Structures are given as structure tokens and as C-alpha cells.
Amino acid sequence: MSKNTCLITGGAGFIGCALSRELAGAFDELVVVDNLHPQIHADHRRPDALAPHAALHVADVTEAGTWDRLFADFDPTVVIHLAAETGTGQSLTEATRHAAVNVVGTAQLLDGLARHAMAPKRFVLSSSRAVYGEGAWRNAEGGLVYPGQRTRSQLEAGQWDFPGLSPRPFSAESTRPSPISVYGATKLAQEHLMSAWSHAFGSEVVTLRLQNVYGPGQSLTNSYTGILPLFARIAKAGQSIPLYEDGCMLRDFVFIDDVARALAKVALCGAPSAQPYDIGSGRAATIGETARIIAARYNAPAPHVCGKYRHGDVRHASSEIEQTRADLGWEPQVDLQEGLDRLCRWIDERM
Template sequence: MSPGLLERFDRVVAIDNLHPQIHPSAERPTALAAGVELVVGDVTDPAAWDALLAGVRPDVVVHLAAETGTGQSLAEATRHAHVNVVGTTQLLDGLLRHDALPRRIVLSSSRAVYGEGAWRSDDTGELFYPGQRTSEVLARGQWDFPGARPVAMSAATTTPAPVSVYGATKLAQENVLTAWAHSVGVEPVVLRLQNVYGPGQSLINPYTGILSLFCRLAKAGQSIPLYEDGEVRRDFVLIDDVARALLAATTAPVPGRTPIDIGSGEDQTIARAAELIAAHYEAPAPHVTGQYRQGDVRHAWADVTVAARVLGWAPEFSLEEGVTRLATWIDAQRPG
């Protein structure tokens, strides 16, 4: 995204703490465009914002900073809440403290705010919200909700009901930002991203990036393990498409108050994604394990029609194309 930002804005400044869970070293990432000024700092530290905003008056803030591990958030709830919620409030306080209100703040949120989302009854055709799958239900191997089918997630019609600590903190982040922004005259743009993957994704983070994990397993000649029954559905959206959506959100006409869903426009089973990756590496066929993870939803995909209308954006890459781009990039990385 940074080359696009450099083309649209006179100055681009990034603040990042270069957390070791994501970055193998504290050095400037080689993929960061040369024209981007990097400030190493923690978004939860008010001193970091004071130092930055003493010399920067942003026109647009693109807020990407977050802890994102769904499973990890269950065991490290304080860390996720501190970064995702308090980190956002520190940004907002800093902007007011330094009289540096931007024209717009673009927030990368998550489909995790929806939880299981809405399902439609086979008998009545009515929508309902089944809520979180309990430990007892998962232990019985009851993966779906009997007598119902899922529907696409849309901010215009789907009520948020997060089933993970991570999702709850992202919804709180959205609410804090929008309440603050509308009070002080800043335009908030919230993008709810589906499962983002692609070149540049951290290969050392054990809590996110299922497709990069699948690639590493298949590349090593291993069979990819599939949780539940392998029929979990996800909306895998390539980072190239997400970057274009974020860029569009920085300059598009005021989009109103409804969050915008960003996805690939198609839903795929985990098994299908694993099969594509296994075929690329000529690895053994994936296998179903029956394991499950607390906080995971059964199915998730986005209705992207609002993004097309408001941002003039549409996804360009299919899963097949994206898997090839991801695997090619992984193959080019140095061992270790």
C-alpha cells in the first residue's frame, strides 16, 4: 500500500513497534517503501504520540495497528484490549492534545465483529443469530447449526455479535473511533476485512495466516491438517486487493456512517484452499483431524456490493491466483 500512498500524499509516516511476534528483528522492514518515514514506537504509549505529532499534522490517518490472534486473544485478553482499544484512545487523545485533527481516519477492522453472523432457517426462511458454538457442542462434533444455512456478512444488515475476545476488542475499537470522530468533526471510515493473506505476511507469527501455514506444511511435503470437518468456509482476500481498498478509502467521497465490508466476493471451504496449496507443492492430500479452536466461527464471507458503490472498489484476484502469488513469494524467502 505504501507506494500508492506516496503517489497520493506529499508525506507518508508510519509508526510501528516492530513487535517480535511479527518482525524477526527490530530493523526497518525491507518491504517498506523507501519514501515512507518509519517511527518505531508503541501506539499505547502517549509519549510516542507526543514525539510524532510534534512534527506531523496528518491529513489522513490509516489505522492498522492491532493485535489480531483470535485464539491468542482468549489467553491474552488484556494485551488485545490494551493495544486495540487503549492504543486507539491514545491516538485520539494525542491528536486532540496537539491540535492535529486529520480530515479522515481509516480504520482496518475485522469480520470478527460479526461472530457467527446471521443464518437463515430452512423451514421459515427467516434470519436468526445462533450465537457462539459452545464447548459442549464442538466436543460433540456438531459443527453447523441444524436446519439453517449461513448468509453473507454485511454491515448494513448483519448485527455484530463477536464470539472472540479479539472480535470484541475490534468492535469496541470501531465504536470508540466513530463516537470520537463524529464529535470532533473527523470523517471515520471503517473497513471490515475478511481473511487477508498474501505476500509480505509474517511467516513467524503462529497465531495468524492459515494459508501461509498451509504453504509451509505442503512445501515440507506434509499433509495439511483440516480442523472440524474441513468444510469451514472463509472469504480469503488477497492483500493486493485490500491495499487498493484502503487506498480508495483515503480519498473516496464521504462514505456515510456504515462500515464497509471488504472480501474476495466468494466463499471457499478450508479444504478447497488446502487442496490448491497441496497441488501447487505436489504434497500429500489434506486430511481432516476433527480438532477445533475456541472462538472460531463456522462460516464467514462478505457482501462487497457496498464497497463497489461507495469506494468504486472490487476484488480482482481469485483464490487460485492468490495462492500462486503467496506460494511464489514464500518460495523466494530465505530459509529460516
């Protein structure tokens, strides 16, 4: 009798570790592939947070040999594809690295499966809100427009918003993907690759477009991802948190446990639609608001607007999750105040 095997690529990372614990007992085998990149894993060792029952294989997803060795021993029923380079700003100066891992790595996984005549029952792809770019904005007449990427001259002039337009939350049902970063472009390419392959080989694919994931377990050393741990470290040191642009950028911060539950749900139960699903908290908060909550917790000076900006960042990002709720029976359970408290307590224990 064949084993019920789940493969998680990039499974030793922040989300993968949380997911491995969420999937405890759900599969006969839980196989994790991760290269333990030093940007995330400075000591290059198995993370303590990875579930003990998960079999970790340290390997590079971009190498064909990785998949030939793996598929000689495992025939996955479900593949959860988390492996990706995720630095939005970093992707503009390290485009080759992001394309190699996110696009070529995905293609190597699919080619490996094809070479071994394997077609998983289901793929679960961890995609990103970055595929939307700036998304759709509403004009004065009530129509929707896609303003595209903010130009260098706009940002240099401190023109943060698009004049005459108001932002709208992202929705897989109604927002056209239009990435403005190399990272976002590679994540959209992952979606297309998975969809094309799965249709041809008879696998299901469920895509989750994640908003800003945060919580205990985030890297405290990776300067390219995880703005909230950075804020906490600054405030804990008694310093004022610097706010980019005017501090009014909207973000949808979704807690790690809620994300792990969503991934586990679609891995085990599937989804009724081929439409991607938005995974967020359902509530947008400004960067300034989150910074003030963290500063107050540490009795730090009030955050200050520094006026700096970063190319590749969108002005506002939030999501509508009504369809996700309805289709998946999933509901975010941790609000921002509680989530920030849990994150800061975890950071305090480690600093």
C-alpha cells in the same frame, strides 16, 4: 503552507507495507508508527517491503508519550489506523494485551490528537469481519437468527454447524455485529471509539471490515495468523495438511493488493456513507478447498481431517461486497487460484 500528511499506525506490518507502496506520491509526508513486535518482526528492523519514502517511527501506540512526540512534528491530514493485535485464538488467553493495543492504543491516539488540538480530515479504520461473530443464519422458515457462539460441549461433540440453520454472508448493511472472540470485541470497540470521537471533533471516519487477507509479505513465523502460509509450508515439506473441524468451514480470502487498493481509495477519496464497508473477494471457499489447491501445487499428500478445533473461531465467514463495489468503485482483481499461486511463489523464493 501546511503539508498534506498521512499517518499509518501499525504501518510496518503486512497490510501497512503494501499500503505504503500503494500511496506512493499521494501525500507530502507518509509517517508510519509501529513497535516492530517480535511476533511479526523477529529481527526488529525496518521491513524491506515498507516504501522507502515512508518515515518509520518505532514506538508503542499505547503510550501517551508516543503521540506527544509525534504530534509535536506532524499534523496528520489522514490517519489510517491499522495498529492492532490480531490473533483470534490468542486473544482468549492474552485478553489484556489485545485490549491494551486495540482499545487503549486507539484511545491514546485520540487523546493525543485532542491534547494537540488536531482533528484529521479523515480516519480510515481497518476493522475486521471478526466483529460479526457467527453472524446471521437462516432457519427452515426463511427467517434470520443469530445463534451466537458455539459452546464447548458442541465442539467437543463435533457438532460443527447449527442444526436446522444455514449460514449467510456478512453484510454491514444487514448483519448485526456480535463478536465471539476477545479480538472481535476489541475491533468493534475501535469502531465505536473512532465514531464517537470523529462526530465530536468534526473528522470523517471510514471503516473497512476486512475478511481473511493473504498474499506475499505475510509473516511466515506467526502461528496465530495466516493459515495459508502455514498450509504452504506443510505441503512444501511433503506432508499432509491437517484440516480443523471437518474442513468445510467457509472463508473469504481477499488478496493483499486488493485490500491495499481499497484502503488507499478511501484514504484519498473518502466514502459516500458512514456505514462500514465489507472488503472481501466476494467468493467463499472452504478451508479444505484451499488446502487441496496448495497440496496439488506441491504434489503433497491430500489434506486430512484431524477433527481438532479452536475456540474463538467462527464456523463460516464470507461477505457481500455489492455495496462496497457500488459506493467505492472498488473491485477485487485477484481470484483465489491466482492469489495462492502468487503467495506460494513468494514463499518458495524465501524457503
